[in-house]
Amino acid sequence: MEFRKPLLITLGAGCLVVLTAATIPAITSEPQFEEANQPTQSTDAASLPPDSDRLPPLRYLASNDGFLVVKPPNSGASDVEKKKRSGALVRYSVEIESGLKSRARALSEITDQVLQDRKHGWGSDGSRNFQRVANASTANIRVVLASPATVDSRCATVGLFTAGTFSCWDGSRAMINLDRWKEGAADFNSLDLYRRYVINHEVGHGLGFGHLSCPSAGALAPLMMQQTKTTGACKPNAWPYP
Numbered sequence: 367m368e369f370r371k372p373l374l375i376t377l378g379a380g381c382l383v384v385l386t387a388a389t390i391p392a393i394t395s396e397p398q399f400e401e402a403n404q405p406t407q408s409t410d411a412a413s414l415p416p417d418s419d420r421l422p423p424l425r426y427l428a429s430n431d432g433f434l435v436v437k438p439p440n441s442g443a444s445d446v447e448k449k450k451r452s453g454a455l456v457r458y459s460v461e462i463e464s465g466l467k468s469r470a471r472a473l474s475e476i477t478d479q480v481l482q483d484r485k486h487g488w489g490s491d492g493s494r495n496f497q498r499v500a501n502a503s504t505a506n507i508r509v510v511l512a513s514p515a516t517v518d519s520r521c522a523t524v525g526l527f528t529a530g531t532f533s534c535w536d537g538s539r540a541m542i543n544l545d546r547w548k549e550g551a552a553d554f555n556s557l558d559l560y561r562r563y564v565i566n567h568e569v570g571h572g573l574g575f576g577h578l579s580c581p582s583a584g585a586l587a588p589l590m591m592q593q594t595k596t597t598g599a600c601k602p603n604a605w606p607y608p
Contacts (some may be wrong), residue, residue, distance in 0.1 A: 421561070422439070435459050463510070473511050475564055488566065507538075509539075540569050542564055552596075581600070586602075587601060
């Protein structure tokens with residue numbers, strides 16, 4: 367699962383594509399296999415504490431297919447600002463497999479930071495306006511953190527072999543492998559950077575982008591390169607518009 371930099375490069379070889387119906391403008395449901403060097407201003411997700419008395423408790427809704435939707439935090443005036451943004455509306459949900467509530471806060475915060483990023487994210491060119499929803503049935507893209515076995519099972523339904531190791535886009539969900547979320551990947555020296563990469567990469571498949579290859583030695587890897595496997599001669603990159 368990896369990137370199409372705004373500067374389009376040749377699609378990587380061996381990418382399996384399963385076509386399904388598009389749900390919104392500029393978004394397709396083509397399943398893709400798998401899962402930067404842009405500095406971020408947020409706190410490393412690994413240091414975020416689980417729900418406690420120091421933080422407002424997270425709230426959940428059950429989806430109709432066995433996951434727990436993390437309800438969006440109350441954002442007040444920011445919702446008004448989001449509605450004024452240009453671009454096709456992309457509704458997304460943040461979900462976890464039952465039993466992973468201790469991981470929900472980091473997933474929730476990082477997903478919002480990544481998809482709402484107006485400088486380097488998928489909506490930074492004005493073509494898309496991401497809005498988080500609490501009802502999975504209304505989401506165009508569902509970001510789901512799940513165990514390797516569950517990821518394998520969901521990805522297998524669209525012909526993708528994730529081998530307990532990779533993440534995937536299954537046609538409606540960015541299925542994020544729990545082991546990768548906890549451990550990152552060999553070519554990333556920052557877990558926070560990897561987490562941003564894997565979300566952006568799988569969401570990129572949900573937006574219709576296929577795999578790319580490293581363009582040249584020393585360059586930033588295209589987001590849609592399969593960086594979980596290797597960044598090759600490129601440097602790791604978590605953003606579509608670094």
